[in-house]
Amino acid sequence: MKYDLTRKPTRGATRTLNTFAETMQQLLVTKPFEKISVNEIAKNSKLPRATFYNYFDDKYDLANYCWYAMSQEINLDEYEKFKPAELITVYFERLFELLNANGELLTGIKQHNSADGLLLTSFSNYFKGEVRKIASRFDNKRTTDVPSQLVADHYCSTILLVLEWCFFYDNQVNRQTAYRYLNELLSIKR
Structure with missing residues (x-):
C-alpha cells in the first residue's frame, strides 16, 4: 500500500481512505470483485482516479486495506x-x-x-x-x-x-x- 499506515493519518487521509473502503464494500455487495474497476471505485467515491493511486497500487491493495480497516x-x-x-x-x-x-x-x-x-x-x-x-x-x-x-x-x-x-x-x-x-x-x- 502506498499510504503508510504506521503513522497517524490526517483527518483528510482518514476520510479518503474510509471513502474508498466504503465504496469498495458497497460495490462488493452488488457485483463480483473481478468486475469492479478502479475507474468505477473513483467515480462512485466522487474522488479523482489520481487520488486513488496516491493511496493504493490497485484494487487488490484497496481490498487489503478493507481487511485492515475491519481488523482495526x-x-x-x-x-x-x-x-x-x-x-x-x-x-x-x-x-x-x-x-x-x-x-x-x-x-x-x-x-x-x-x-x-x-x-x-x-x-x-x-x-x-x-x-x-x-x-x-x-x-x-x-x-x-x-x-x-x-x-x-x-x-x-x-x-x-x-x-x-x-x-x-x-x-x-x-x-x-x-x-x-x-x-x-x-x-x-x-
Missing part, C-alpha cells in the same frame, strides 16, 4: 494483558462478531464471488497473517518439540477454517457452537 474494529491493542490461549479465544470471538455484524457485506461477497476466488483468498490470507502474529506469541515450553511457528500456523489455519466454514459456506451456527468447534479442533481449555 476488533481492538486487540490490549493483547498484552491476555495469556496466549486467552488471546486466541478473544480474537476468535471478536472476529466472529465482526463477521456477524457485517452480514450484508458477506452475503454480497458470497453471492457474487466464488469461495476459492481472489477476494476470499485475499480475506483469508490477511486474517491468517493477523492470527499468526497472535499465535506466534505462544512459547514453546510445551511438552512437545513442535516448532512454535508450526503451532502458530496450526492455530491460525484452524481459526480461519472454522470462521470460513461458518460464514462463507452457509453453515448457520451461533458463536457458542462455533467456539465449541474451535475448542474441539484445537483442544483449548478455558
Whole structure:
C-alpha cells in the first residue's frame, strides 16, 4: 500500500481512505470483485482516479486495506494483558462478531464471488497473517518439540477454517457452537 499506515493519518487521509473502503464494500455487495474497476471505485467515491493511486497500487491493495480497516474494529491493542490461549479465544470471538455484524457485506461477497476466488483468498490470507502474529506469541515450553511457528500456523489455519466454514459456506451456527468447534479442533481449555 502506498499510504503508510504506521503513522497517524490526517483527518483528510482518514476520510479518503474510509471513502474508498466504503465504496469498495458497497460495490462488493452488488457485483463480483473481478468486475469492479478502479475507474468505477473513483467515480462512485466522487474522488479523482489520481487520488486513488496516491493511496493504493490497485484494487487488490484497496481490498487489503478493507481487511485492515475491519481488523482495526476488533481492538486487540490490549493483547498484552491476555495469556496466549486467552488471546486466541478473544480474537476468535471478536472476529466472529465482526463477521456477524457485517452480514450484508458477506452475503454480497458470497453471492457474487466464488469461495476459492481472489477476494476470499485475499480475506483469508490477511486474517491468517493477523492470527499468526497472535499465535506466534505462544512459547514453546510445551511438552512437545513442535516448532512454535508450526503451532502458530496450526492455530491460525484452524481459526480461519472454522470462521470460513461458518460464514462463507452457509453453515448457520451461533458463536457458542462455533467456539465449541474451535475448542474441539484445537483442544483449548478455558
